[in-house]
Amino acid sequence: MIYYGGEEFYKSFKQAEQEKKNIVTSTYKDEFGTWITVLSPITNSSGKVVAILGVDIDASAIYIYQKRLIVALAVAFTILFTFIIVIQDWGLRRLMSPLGELVEGIQAVSQGKFDVKLTYEDDSELGNVHTRFNEMTERLQQLFQQVSATKEQLNVETNFNHSKDGIAKAIDELEVIMEKTRMQKELQRAEKMNAIGQLAASVAHEIRNPMTVVKGFLQLFQDNTKLSNTELSYIHLMINEMDRAEAIIHDYLSLAKPDVHQHRFINCLECITSLVDLLSSYALLTNNILIELDAKEEMYVRGSRNELNQILLNIMKNGIEAMRAGGTLRVGLYKREGQVHIQIEDTGIGMTSEQVNRLGTAFYSLKEKGTGIGLMVSYQLVEQMNGRIEVESIPGKGSTFTLIFPSYD
Structure with missing residues (x-):
């Protein structure tokens, strides 16, 4: 039969004839499908193409196979996707369940329910978080039980906004307890200072007169030329001890003496500079101590200049005496957040936190012959000037005393 092929067929036919090699057509349609x-070209012995063998393949079968393959792949992907969704949902449920429990626990704690316990436990990071959460709630429960017990002990009445609950209310109660505790400590300290002041006044007046008489006779004996050098040294030692006793009595009287000075504006730079000049030689000769001054700007506080000098002198001498093997005493004057900071830092023996907390109390001193009255008076005078003293100390490295006063510029 005569076959009339399409354009694609004859194009490939001519290509096979000319190139003398097998040619595969692309998919084409005719009246048969x-x-x-x-x-495939067929050549004779001389290499001339004498015929072309054509083999037709029904392409519709390939399309059917492709459709079946696409359908199979779609079904496989659907099954795989469904499996992945199921596994992911299971994993998320397993992950979100302990997270949801943790969120519920946090909400309970925020409402003041500290007895909540999380049940999820394993060796994962999430299990570790649950364990730490349970430890935290247990400690919070113990803390606020102690707060409630302290509240009952101090007979504290709290009138808070009822809209507050949980931790906010507990923290408010804790602040009230801390404030009342601070006020009680201040009251106790004031009562103690008053009692010590009254005792100091009565004792000092009773002792000062006989001591004056004794010291006068000792000074007369010191002028006696018939005494030996040994006897004169004894008398000189007794006079020195009498002077030290008078200094202690003077400190006691400072506690009992009311503040009758008229407060004025004090130039802190002038006070510090004059005291450093005064103590530099004493410090160098005492323990080979160098005093460094870091003060350039004039700053003003309100109070008594004599009392400020007394405060600074006490603290600076304590710092010098704390450096038994030499060192450096640094004195600085700064302004921070509208307040005047006078910082006195030594490189001496330092103090423990317990020793720092006891500073400023009566009869407590780290010096061998100290009474603690000088520093106690310093604390009292600083409070009268509406200031405060902050102490930082490390045993074996030194101490830093910071006097903080309101600034008046």
Whole structure:
């Protein structure tokens, strides 16, 4: 039969004839269907193409196979996707369940329910978080039980906004307890200072007169030329001890003496500079101590200049005496957040936190012959000037005393 092929067929036919090699057509259609044809040239002994063998393949079968393959792949992907969704949902449920429990626990704690316990436990990071959460709630429960017990002991009445609950209310109660405790400590300290002041006044007046008489006679004996050098040294030692006793009595009287000075504006730079000049030689000769001054700007506080000098002198001498093997005493004057900071830092023996907390109390001193009255008076005078003293100390490295006063510029 005569076959009239399409354009694709004859194009491939001519290519196979000219190139003398097998040619595969692309998919084409004719009146008999959809085909793919392989054309293979046949040559004679001289290499001339004498015929072309064509083999037709029904392309519709390939399309059917492709459709079946696409359908199979779609079904496989659907099954795989569904499996992944199921596994992911299971994993998320397993992950979100302990997270949800943790969120519920946090909400309970925020409402003041500290007895909540999380049940999820394993060796994962999430299990570790649950364990730490349970430890935290247990400690919070113990803390606020102690707060409630302290509240009952101090007979504290709290009138808070009822809209507050949980931790906010507990923290408010804790602040009230801390404030009342601070006020009680201040009251106790004031009562103690008053008692010590009254005792100091009565004792000092009773002792000062006989001591004056004794010291006068000792000074007369010191002028006696018939005494030996040994006897004169004894008398000189007794006079020195009498002077030290008078200094202690003077400190006691400072506690009992009311503040009758008229407060004025004090130039802190002038006070510090004059005291450093005064103590530099004493410090160098005492323990080979160098005093460094870091003060350039004039700053003013309100109070008594004599009392400020007394405060600074006490603290600076204590710092010098704390450096038994030499060192450096640094004195600085700064302004921070609208307040005047006078900082006195030594490189001496330092103090423990317990020793720092006891500073300023009566009869407590780290010096061998100290009474603690000088520093106690300093604390009292600083409070009268509406200031405060902050102490930082490290045993073996030194101490830093910071006097903080309101600034008046």
